[in-house]
Amino acid sequence: MAKLKKPVVKKATRTKLARERNAGTMTESQFFSKIRSSLRQSFRYWKPMQNALEIASRPSQSLNKRLKKEYQCAKCKKWFKRDDVQIDHIEECGSLNKYEDIVPFIIKLTKENPQDYQILCKTHHKEKTNNYLSSKKLKK
Numbered sequence: 001m002a003k004l005k006k007p008v009v010k011k012a013t014r015t016k017l018a019r020e021r022n023a024g025t026m027t028e029s030q031f032f033s034k035i036r037s038s039l040r041q042s043f044r045y046w047k048p049m050q051n052a053l054e055i056a057s058r059p060s061q062s063l064n065k066r067l068k069k070e071y072q073c074a075k076c077k078k079w080f081k082r083d084d085v086q087i088d089h090i091e092e093c094g095s096l097n098k099y100e101d102i103v104p105f106i107i108k109l110t111k112e113n114p115q116d117y118q119i120l121c122k123t124h125h126k127e128k129t130n131n132y133l134s135s136k137k138l139k140k
Helices: 028-042 047-055 099-109 122-139
Strands: 057-059 069-072 085-089 117-121
Touching: 028 099, 047 057, 047 085, 047 117, 085 122, 117 122
Parallel strands: none
Antiparallel strands: 057 069, 085 117
């Protein structure tokens, strides 16, 4: 019995993106991604965000004595340990793809009112983020 050869499928040729940043090692997208990431990391412990976290907390009802506080998801109203919740900006910070986006991004990132943030469990935060990203794609 002769073996049948699988048809050769040519891979789509990808266009190489110009690496014009960081001495020719980064694309424009990588450059702005690094700035966005650095800004988010720098403002990770922004006081109004921490206040929003405190507002959504209560003393732990768990039998685990090491667990001091629990945090309530604003969406499902269930209580979680700190590792299972995330602080969410109610108004999305938006994109950061060009220099003109930096100032609006920082303004939205550093809101001063704790009511501008909500505490969401990881499931609902991911759901909100995915909805935002898919709505952004539809607008393009």
